[in-house]
Amino acid sequence: xxxxxGVLELLxxxxxxxxxxxxxxxxxxxxxxxxxxxxxxxxxLYPALKRLELKGWIVAxxxxxxxxxxxxxxxxxxxGRRQLRQETSEWANFVAGVSRLLKPAQGEVEK
Amino acid sequence: VTLWKRMTYxxxxxxxxxxxxxxxxLDSIAAMAEPRExxxxxxxxxxxxxxxxxAWLEHTGQDxxxxxxxxxxxxxFAVTAVLSLALGIGAATSxxxxxxxxxxxTLPVPxxxxxxxxxxxAGPGRILSWSVEQFRSMQQNDALAGLCAFxxxxxxxxxxxxxxxxxxxxxxxxxxxxxxGLRAHLGRLLTETDDAVSAAHPAAVISYxxxxxxxxxxxxxxxxxxxxxxxxxxxxxxxxxEFHGFEPGRAVDITVPxxxxxxxxxxxxxANVRWLRLIGRLRSNVSYERAxxxxxxxxxxxxxxxRPGAPTHRFxxxxxxxxxxxxxxxFSLPLRWLMAAVGLLLLIACANLASLLLARxxxxxxxLTLRLALGASxxxxxxxxxxxxxxxxxxxxxxxxxxAASGSRAIVSLLSxxxxxxxxxVSIDARLLGFTLGITVATTVVFGLWPxxxxxxxxxxxxxxxxTRTVIGSNRRRAQALxxxxxxxxxxxxxxxxxxxxxxxxxYGVDLGLERHQTLxxxxxxxxxxxxxxxxxxxxxxxxxxxxSTPGIRSLTQAMDLPFAGSSYRASIAVAGEPIxxxxxxxxxxxxxxFFETLGIPLIAGRDVQLSDDARSRPVAVISQSLASRYFxxxxxxGRRLQLGTVVVEIVGVAKDVPYAGVRRERELxxxxxxxxxxxxxxxxxxxxxxxxxxxxVAGLVRxxxxxxxxxxxxxxxxxxxxxxxxxIATERLxxxxxxxxxxxxxxxxxxxxxxxxxxxxxxxxxEFGIRLALGATGRRIGRLILANALLPVSLGIMIGLPLAxxxxxxxxxxxxxxxxxxxxxxxxxxxxxxxxxxxxxxxPARKAARADAVSAxxxx
Numbered sequence: 001x002x003x004x005x006g007v008l009e010l011l012x013x014x015x016x017x018x019x020x021x022x023x024x025x026x027x028x029x030x031x032x033x034x035x036x037x038x039x040x041x042x043x044x045l046y047p048a049l050k051r052l053e054l055k056g057w058i059v060a061x062x063x064x065x066x067x068x069x070x071x072x073x074x075x076x077x078x079x080g081r082r083q084l085r086q087e088t089s090e091w092a093n094f095v096a097g098v099s100r101l102l103k104p105a106q107g108e109v110e111k
Numbered sequence: 112v113t114l115w116k117r118m119t120y121x122x123x124x125x126x127x128x129x130x131x132x133x134x135x136x137l138d139s140i141a142a143m144a145e146p147r148e149x150x151x152x153x154x155x156x157x158x159x160x161x162x163x164x165x166a167w168l169e170h171t172g173q174d175x176x177x178x179x180x181x182x183x184x185x186x187x188f189a190v191t192a193v194l195s196l197a198l199g200i201g202a203a204t205s206x207x208x209x210x211x212x213x214x215x216x217t218l219p220v221p222x223x224x225x226x227x228x229x230x231x232x233a234g235p236g237r238i239l240s241w242s243v244e245q246f247r248s249m250q251q252n253d254a255l256a257g258l259c260a261f262x263x264x265x266x267x268x269x270x271x272x273x274x275x276x277x278x279x280x281x282x283x284x285x286x287x288x289x290x291x292g293l294r295a296h297l298g299r300l301l302t303e304t305d306d307a308v309s310a311a312h313p314a315a316v317i318s319y320x321x322x323x324x325x326x327x328x329x330x331x332x333x334x335x336x337x338x339x340x341x342x343x344x345x346x347x348x349x350x351x352x353e354f355h356g357f358e359p360g361r362a363v364d365i366t367v368p369x370x371x372x373x374x375x376x377x378x379x380x381x382a383n384v385r386w387l388r389l390i391g392r393l394r395s396n397v398s399y400e401r402a403x404x405x406x407x408x409x410x411x412x413x414x415x416x417x418r419p420g421a422p423t424h425r426f427x428x429x430x431x432x433x434x435x436x437x438x439x440x441x442f443s444l445p446l447r448w449l450m451a452a453v454g455l456l457l458l459i460a461c462a463n464l465a466s467l468l469l470a471r472x473x474x475x476x477x478x479l480t481l482r483l484a485l486g487a488s489x490x491x492x493x494x495x496x497x498x499x500x501x502x503x504x505x506x507x508x509x510x511x512x513x514x515a516a517s518g519s520r521a522i523v524s525l526l527s528x529x530x531x532x533x534x535x536x537v538s539i540d541a542r543l544l545g546f547t548l549g550i551t552v553a554t555t556v557v558f559g560l561w562p563x564x565x566x567x568x569x570x571x572x573x574x575x576x577x578x579t580r581t582v583i584g585s586n587r588r589r590a591q592a593l594x595x596x597x598x599x600x601x602x603x604x605x606x607x608x609x610x611x612x613x614x615x616x617x618x619y620g621v622d623l624g625l626e627r628h629q630t631l632x633x634x635x636x637x638x639x640x641x642x643x644x645x646x647x648x649x650x651x652x653x654x655x656x657x658x659x660s661t662p663g664i665r666s667l668t669q670a671m672d673l674p675f676a677g678s679s680y681r682a683s684i685a686v687a688g689e690p691i692x693x694x695x696x697x698x699x700x701x702x703x704x705x706f707f708e709t710l711g712i713p714l715i716a717g718r719d720v721q722l723s724d725d726a727r728s729r730p731v732a733v734i735s736q737s738l739a740s741r742y743f744x745x746x747x748x749x750g751r752r753l754q755l756g757t758v759v760v761e762i763v764g765v766a767k768d769v770p771y772a773g774v775r776r777e778r779e780l781x782x783x784x785x786x787x788x789x790x791x792x793x794x795x796x797x798x799x800x801x802x803x804x805x806x807x808x809v810a811g812l813v814r815x816x817x818x819x820x821x822x823x824x825x826x827x828x829x830x831x832x833x834x835x836x837x838x839x840i841a842t843e844r845l846x847x848x849x850x851x852x853x854x855x856x857x858x859x860x861x862x863x864x865x866x867x868x869x870x871x872x873x874x875x876x877x878x879e880f881g882i883r884l885a886l887g888a889t890g891r892r893i894g895r896l897i898l899a900n901a902l903l904p905v906s907l908g909i910m911i912g913l914p915l916a917x918x919x920x921x922x923x924x925x926x927x928x929x930x931x932x933x934x935x936x937x938x939x940x941x942x943x944x945x946x947x948x949x950x951x952x953x954x955x956p957a958r959k960a961a962r963a964d965a966v967s968a969x970x971x972x
Binding site: 022023024041042043044046047049050051054060069070071072 | 132135136137139140142143144148149150151152154155156158159161162
């Protein structure tokens with residue numbers, strides 16, 4: 001699997017580790033957690049949620065939010081948790097690989 | 112798990128629940144977020160739906176339902192669009208079916224590409240046949256794996272058991288099937304041995320169709336005999352079902368070896384008479400070019416050096432992959448014209464549809480803008496419009512195929528109006544289907560995608576901001592441009608129709624050198640009733656005498672060949688005492704007394720053939736005017752002698768030239784001989800009768816007389832010289848009819864285009880007209896405005912079409928008779944007709960606009 005393709009899904013799974021959240025909260029958590037470095041359009045996030053739900057990595061249910069409103073809340077499933085662990089290590093490998101590539105090789109002289 | 116979940120979305124209630132959840136969820140999130148923070152939620156929902164994977168299926172279903180609904184809502188549009196598409200595709204497919212059958216199909220034999228036909232070109236369009244002697248000499252070469260000779264299309268009167276039929280047969284050299292590489296369907300095919308021993312054991316091969324038709328596919332047919340003009344021949348085999356002979360379109364029933372010629376063609380084909388066609392198979396390691404040059408050298412030694420002053424002949428090697436190309440040659444010109452006309456018609460139909468769709472896009476502008484504004488993606492809308500076009504294409508394509516099925520047959524029967532029936536396999540094959548599909552898809556892309564993209568190209572801002580009027584304006588210009596393009600092509604087709612019609616009129620006005628009205632032709636074949644040899648001659652002779660004395664019949668004669676039909680016997684001749692010029696071939700006709708009087712051919716000098724010119728008197732001949740000037744330049748020919756084979760004849764008359772092989776062919780050199788002086792010719796069974804009575808009455812007379820003489824013999828084919836003439840210009844008549852048909856179609860499509868465009872533009876501009884009326888314009892003025900709107904693109908189209916027609920009509924020159932392709936009268940008439948049609952089509956919407964009253968027009972919008 002191409003790592004970059006799954007980044008959004010990885011981020012969503014990661015946000016849900018701390019507990020169930022609804023869609024809008026997930027978007028906010030990604031934005032705040034990355035200190036505004038990663039901005040996700042809601043138009044991309046929402047289909048990603050449906051994708052994860054379809055894969056069975058997260059499940060959705062209607063709950064009451066903190067403001068006493070009805071909200072559709074997503075939570076990780078055991079499969080999703082396992083998937084998160086695996087993909088996190090894959091991501092780390094990927095990042096390490098890319099960094100190695102971007103670092104000037106030993107003996108190579110920059111002109 | 113994933114797949115299963117996806118499957119559940121196919122269930123309607125499951126999908127409805129999901130939809131509901133999604134809507135509520137998005138609503139709740141929208142309530143939490145800042146306005147505009149989330150962007151296009153409709154798009155997000157759409158993309159989420161796409162995750163369910165079945166979305167494409169759903170969308171297609173939706174698109175199809177939606178397309179059908181919108182088409183149902185505007186039946187006039189749907190009908191005109193489907194009709195013009197069906198006409199275009201139907202015409203193209205049926206024409207292609209014909210082209211496929213005549214021009215493209217190869218003979219059903221192994222490696223047909225290796226087959227080559229021999230030809231000796233004796234002048235423009237004249238290819239000579241070969242004599243048996245030449246055939247044997249040409250067989251000695253290193254370039255070919257085999258060379259065989261055949262005589263296609265010979266009428267065989269055969270009888271078997273109690274049945275009789277005039278069948279079509281051919282004569283082939285013994286090695287023919289070996290050269291072709293054919294295997295028998297049943298029994299075996301002819302061999303060299305059959306050819307050599309044919310007198311002792313005459314063999315014949317019958318076609319699969321003949322076997323099915325007359326022997327009920329009986330496997331015991333082998334060894335049975337056919338009666339061929341009083342001689343028994345044995346059936347030794349049946350050819351494969353797909354093989355119909357050497358000529359596409361002409362089926363052959365019976366094949367016998369060329370050594371049986373005396374039984375079929377009365378032994379007239381002596382060793383040096385040219386009556387055979389040659390077809391060979393190249394050695395696999397010899398190229399076509401090498402073979403052509405090697406064989407040309409061989410040919411030169413066979414025919415001898417060219418005589419000074421004689422017309423130069425040359426040897427050509429033609430591709431034999433598709434068999435004999437006579438039919439191809441005869442029809443390739445009309446077929447090429449058909450293709451061109453069909454191409455234009457398709458272009459017109461496409462332009463027509465495109466302008467209809469543009470006009471529609473104009474009407475739907477509001478709807479589309481609204482949907483874009485509500486968040487539908489552009490791709491989705493383009494897809495829906497494309498689906499709509501595709502539905503039209505499918506309907507049009509289906510209609511087209513249905514039309515093509517009957518159209519092809521109609522065209523084949525049109526082509527068959529000539530002399531011989533034509534059996535063409537125009538059934539729809541894979542290539543044909545591919546062609547139709549190609550046209551359908553191409554048409555969809557051309558007329559569907561363009562308006563769809565045009566309709567969604569403008570960005571939303573400007574469209575919502577500006578009034579829709581500017582957009583309408585630019586679309587209207589585009590539609591008018593299409594109308595102009597359509598007129599350009601239509602103009603070309605209308606001019607073609609005019610030119611061919613004029614050409615046909617001229618052909619009918621030609622001085623034929625004979626009197627073709629009130630002349631009846633009756634064929635009688637006693638052989639059908641088993642009467643052959645001397646008995647048959649006696650019946651025919653007595654019938655002739657009986658009819659000659661019948662009141663109402665002005666004069667009567669018999670002949671082997673008739674004008675316009677081409678001659679069946681040609682040979683080289685010489686002025687008595689001079690050597691034979693074998694490069695020149697003249698036509699022979701064997702005729703009865705009063706031949707020239709009966710056909711109304713004027714004699715320039717000398718006398719007609721008389722009853723006294725019989726086997727006991729000295730041999731005589733009448734020659735044609737052009738033969739006289741070729742062989743006796745500047746000298747009176749009457750009284751001089753000609754060497755015809757072994758016979759020396761005295762010339763007793765010179766007759767005016769008549770178009771023997773057809774009006775448009777070169778005048779032939781003809782020798783007319785009394786049939787009674789030629790031992791090999793029996794009494795010809797073709798009677799020519801000049802009469803004041805109606806054909807039906809004469810037919811009754813002939814039937815009655817024949818019944819008295821020989822009750823068993825039926826009266827054969829009956830026709831008139833007029834019909835014979837019509838048959839001889841069948842190609843021209845066909846061209847005129849086809850051109851007329853396409854011209855009419857083009858006019859019809861222009862009418863549809865003008866009407867469709869104006870009608871929708873009138874509807875669009877109702878408010879504008881209302882304002883104009885309110886400001887004091889008269890209805891008449893508005894009507895004029897509409898008319899001008901229609902006439903502007905049409906006149907522009909005529910102006911652009913004029914040089915196009917002028918330059919492309921030059922190609923038609925060869926097919927025209929006595930009419931220049933730049934005939935000013937035709938051009939003028941075509942332009943006037945086109946304008947008139949446009950005015951008539953524009954009149955209805957123009958009147959509607961002129962009648963509108965200001966108040967209701969303003970209120971409506």
